[in-house]
Amino acid sequence: QVQLQESGPGLVKPSETLSLTCTVSGASISRNYWTWIRQAPGKGLEWIGYIYYSGSTNYNPSLKSRVTVSVDTSKNQFSLKMNSVTAADTAVYYCASVDMSQLDFDYWGQGTLVTVSS
Amino acid sequence: QSALTQPASVSGSPGQSITFSCTGTSTDVGGYTYVSWYQQHPGKAPKLMIYAVSHRPSGVSNRFSGSKSGNTASLTISGLQAEDEADYYCSSYTSGNTWVFGGGTKLTVV
Numbered sequence: 001q002v003q004l005q006e007s008g009p010g011l012v013k014p015s016e017t018l019s020l021t022c023t024v025s026g027a028s029i030s031r032n033y034w035t036w037i038r039q040a041p042g043k044g045l046e047w048i049g050y051i052y053y054s055g056s057t058n059y060n061p062s063l064k065s066r067v068t069v070s071v072d073t074s075k076n077q078f079s080l081k082m083n084s085v086t087a088a089d090t091a092v093y094y095c096a097s098v099d100m101s102q103l104d105f106d107y108w109g110q111g112t113l114v115t116v117s118s
Numbered sequence: 119q120s121a122l123t124q125p126a127s128v129s130g131s132p133g134q135s136i137t138f139s140c141t142g143t144s145t146d147v148g149g150y151t152y153v154s155w156y157q158q159h160p161g162k163a164p165k166l167m168i169y170a171v172s173h174r175p176s177g178v179s180n181r182f183s184g185s186k187s188g189n190t191a192s193l194t195i196s197g198l199q200a201e202d203e204a205d206y207y208c209s210s211y212t213s214g215n216t217w218v219f220g221g222g223t224k225l226t227v228v
Contacts, residue, residue: 108163
């Protein structure tokens, strides 16, 4: 069974960089594409971006200028960095695996709340 | 990319069948069979309920079914149960090699 666990600071100051890591267990990170999705309080889901173990990435056009997703195959982890954050980036951030044959998000982490506030 | 369009809320009684809609464009829902549906209970992570328009993952009740016509995908729940009360989101792969979600539909079982 694939399991994903997000980790990182729960509080980030405005204009600073949000950094989160997703640790994958039960599967090799070289097996799939991996993605980040967020959900602002009381709002819907927003896709952020994906990465393949080779380093290939793509991002939501609305966030592309501020987001970087990277992978560390030695640790079976992938990470999200989002710079110049504002209160609008306050959300629960989920990491998930992408089934590359059906292009759906089949396994999800439990999510981690990141609050942007001074 | 614009979010897919879903009704904000739907309600139904136990035992009824209800259908959610998810409308996109020819560059997402209409152009691919990669439409999926997710169920989210309060405070929980989303759960995959339907993939590739109409396929159920192992362990998902056969009361859940999906379909698509043109730029609109649909999720139907038959024999509505109290435990089905949740938020439901559709998602589609897009021509830009990205994904897009709908705004979500809140299902109330009355």
